[in-house]
Amino acid sequence: MIPADLKAALERRAADALNPREAAVDVLKSLQTHYGWLTDQAMDEAACITGLSPLQLEELATFYDMLYRRPVGRHVIHACDSISCWNMGGSSLMRSLEMLLGVAAGETTPDGLFTLLPCSCLGNCGAAPAMMISNRPYGPVTAETAAALLKEIRGSGPFPS
Numbered sequence: 001m002i003p004a005d006l007k008a009a010l011e012r013r014a015a016d017a018l019n020p021r022e023a024a025v026d027v028l029k030s031l032q033t034h035y036g037w038l039t040d041q042a043m044d045e046a047a048c049i050t051g052l053s054p055l056q057l058e059e060l061a062t063f064y065d066m067l068y069r070r071p072v073g074r075h076v077i078h079a080c081d082s083i084s085c086w087n088m089g090g091s092s093l094m095r096s097l098e099m100l101l102g103v104a105a106g107e108t109t110p111d112g113l114f115t116l117l118p119c120s121c122l123g124n125c126g127a128a129p130a131m132m133i134s135n136r137p138y139g140p141v142t143a144e145t146a147a148a149l150l151k152e153i154r155g156s157g158p159f160p161s
């Protein structure tokens with residue numbers, strides 16, 4: 001259950017929207033930040049707050065790359081697999097990340113620290129191949145810079161999301 005102040009803020013966000021759909025992604029993202037991922041309870045709360053049906057919210061939550069309907073690790077790595085990044089070695093970067101993390105795309109490391117996800121264009125095409133870790137953009141990323149970044153994060157303790 002979300003705290004009363006968060007619930008009130010999200011209800012205000014929904015009430016200020018011309019259409020509840022306009023606020024739905026913001027509400028889902030806030031609930032995801034609270035729970036770590038969009039649990040069934042979060043989806044029920046989003047339906048109550050926005051007045052949208054569970055199906056409408058499910059469609060949103062499973063469409064957007066940055067919304068997670070399954071548990072994720074503490075740091076989510078989004079590696080772009082759209083055209084500019086693909087042209088600049090994105091698939092090789094993905095293979096490097098899989099090797100460095102010891103998991104396949106879509107999986108979470110056994111220690112729960114990282115989840116590796118392919119994603120659509122991050123809007124950082126000029127720095128292809130690009131990726132994001134915990135909402136921070138990086139690019140162009142080589143196997144070496146990816147290794148250095150992961151090492152830094154593993155050794156750095158808390159990393160703001």
Ligand code: FES
Binds near residue numbers: 120
């Ligand atoms: S194609 Fe990768 S950031 Fe745009």
